[in-house]
Amino acid sequence: xxxxxxxxxxxxxxxxxxxxxxxxxxxxxxxxxxxxxxxxxxxxxxxxxxxxxxxxxxxxxxxxxxxxxxxxxxxxxxxxxxxxxxxxxxxxxxxxxxxxxxxxxxxxxxxxxxxxxxxxxxxxxxxxxxxxxxxxxxxxxxxxxxxxxxxxxxxxxxxxxxxxxxx
Amino acid sequence: xxxxxxxxxxxxxxxxxxxxxxxxxxxxxxxxxxxxxxxxxxxxxxxxxxxxxxxxxxxxxxxxxxxxxxxxxxxxxxxxxxxxxxxxxxxxxxxxxxxxxxxxxxxxxxxxxxxxxxxxxxxxxxxxxxxxxxxxxxxxxxxxxxxxxxxxxxxxxxxxxxxxxxxxxxxxxxxxxxxxxxxxxxxxxxxxxxxxxxxxxxxxxxxxxxxxxxxxxxxxxxxxxxxxxxxxxxxxxxxxxxxxxxxxxxxxxxxxxxxxxxxxxxxxxxxxxxxxxxxxxxxxxxxxxxxxxxxxxxxxxxxxxxxxxxxxxxxxxxxxxxxxxxxxxxxxxxx
Numbered sequence: 001x002x003x004x005x006x007x008x009x010x011x012x013x014x015x016x017x018x019x020x021x022x023x024x025x026x027x028x029x030x031x032x033x034x035x036x037x038x039x040x041x042x043x044x045x046x047x048x049x050x051x052x053x054x055x056x057x058x059x060x061x062x063x064x065x066x067x068x069x070x071x072x073x074x075x076x077x078x079x080x081x082x083x084x085x086x087x088x089x090x091x092x093x094x095x096x097x098x099x100x101x102x103x104x105x106x107x108x109x110x111x112x113x114x115x116x117x118x119x120x121x122x123x124x125x126x127x128x129x130x131x132x133x134x135x136x137x138x139x140x141x142x143x144x145x146x147x148x149x150x151x152x153x154x155x156x157x158x159x160x161x162x163x164x165x166x167x
Numbered sequence: 168x169x170x171x172x173x174x175x176x177x178x179x180x181x182x183x184x185x186x187x188x189x190x191x192x193x194x195x196x197x198x199x200x201x202x203x204x205x206x207x208x209x210x211x212x213x214x215x216x217x218x219x220x221x222x223x224x225x226x227x228x229x230x231x232x233x234x235x236x237x238x239x240x241x242x243x244x245x246x247x248x249x250x251x252x253x254x255x256x257x258x259x260x261x262x263x264x265x266x267x268x269x270x271x272x273x274x275x276x277x278x279x280x281x282x283x284x285x286x287x288x289x290x291x292x293x294x295x296x297x298x299x300x301x302x303x304x305x306x307x308x309x310x311x312x313x314x315x316x317x318x319x320x321x322x323x324x325x326x327x328x329x330x331x332x333x334x335x336x337x338x339x340x341x342x343x344x345x346x347x348x349x350x351x352x353x354x355x356x357x358x359x360x361x362x363x364x365x366x367x368x369x370x371x372x373x374x375x376x377x378x379x380x381x382x383x384x385x386x387x388x389x390x391x392x393x394x395x396x397x398x399x400x401x402x403x404x405x406x407x408x409x410x411x412x413x414x415x416x417x418x419x420x421x422x423x424x425x426x427x428x429x430x431x432x433x434x435x436x437x438x439x440x441x442x443x444x445x446x447x448x449x450x451x452x453x454x455x456x457x458x459x460x461x462x463x464x465x466x467x468x469x470x471x472x473x474x475x476x477x478x479x480x481x482x483x484x485x486x487x488x489x490x491x492x493x494x495x496x497x498x499x500x501x502x
Contacts (some may be wrong), residue, residue: 016187019185028460073379109181128175
């Protein structure tokens, strides 16, 4: 029977992975840190209810992270619609300063990932940060294992195309 | 399902190097700990793990002896010297440091002072509160510039080790370049595993892989082994005066690996330096707080026969970027 690990062990192991997952799907490091903090606050509060027999720690944490990102997008949508209604200029996500900062650290790859459709960038981030197999990725993304594989295949193809355009 | 190994390796490298800013993990952990109800915290404090009990007992005993021996008791008005926050009486290990001079965008507030403006807090959502989160000190790393005879000896050693024809380039203080080695005229075809794998394989085969902590950054024609400083994981990148990540570079052209250029790995000493006070009033400090992004980096400053890797803030704005010092101003040269 799997034992429940110490929360601090989970925290130290998964913090950079959850952050990377969020970074690929949000507009900048500050947003990724916001979401990462929310994920671990929620996880910490719910850890007594975490049942290791029902899910691996990775699946459990990435499910929380997925919900947090969806929630973040919902809140951001409301905020931007409000700003738009006030007649202000949008486009914070395209701030050249932030784009330049990311390029320093990651080249153009991160921006190319961020330009992918939502589910494609999510499957890439899950595949490369969660250590979950396609079966578990499919469960997280509400699709079958084969559909998750296909989604990943298409995401790589789209990413190659994005990078060719950059090049 | 390795259908595009090169692209997947690039993704792996990118995600592996994606980390929150230094200190974020500890700060969030403290925040989580603070959320626990106080009875639980008291309980945790009382329930000292058994394996720590002897150490705790020894600590209590030493503290007790020290308390008796020093005569420093509560209420005596004395302060302890073990807080780690004792002020420096003299400049730290390397003395007063040469300040970075750059032709990048001038100071945001136009002061042009050698020390630059107070370090601003970027006015972006969720930006770090540097006043609370920045460490009180960071190490500066220093190497001695090699003499011509040492450079010649390095060429011989590198050539013997790698089996390649190596050229050594002297450091260029104005460009912030350390002494480097270079291998050109290569024509190594990139295999199906892609250029990151090709770079890794070539450098490994010729004993040229960096021994410093690095993150791999890949672009269509170059793989950079970006030097990283900071904690053991190396979370603070080195950047050049152009603001780009620097380190050992492997160049590609026409589907082949064609050149390698990298810093000579010279013996490096380090010494901690206190950081400047951080302003929390960006508007006052810079007159411009919106749309900025800030990244803690290391930059090489070459002066006086030494190369110094100094921490700097790389501040991006829509107008460009600039470096701002983080070392306390009294330890930076005014010239």
